[in-house]
Amino acid sequence: MTRLRELRESNGLTREVLSKELNIPVRTVARWEKGENDMHLQSAIKLADYFGVTLDEFVSKY
Template sequence: MKLKELRQAKGMTRAQLSKAIDIPERTIARWENKETDMLLKTGIKLANYFNVTLSEFVDENNSGYR
């Protein structure tokens, strides 16, 4: 998952993303550190938020953006 890469590319902190998507900052940290998985509906929400396809969002080897 490219969450950290996408967040940093947008110049956002975890706190800013947390506020924007109404998800606890600690949860975002756990996703970025691969400590826990997210629900599919959350992955879709984040892919839409960062304007990438779901496939691009979850595939760490895919560096292409829409």
């Protein structure tokens, strides 16, 4: 399980809710979680901020 999925699920969010809150296509979130696409640094920073973790914490398991 990716760190993104772990954080999303532990916060009770669906992919759809997360994508709407951060204005990221739901398909992109799904691809990141499945490891099909790499994430740009700006997106990783945005997600780390959203979940209240450091960038190191966010990418350490991603």
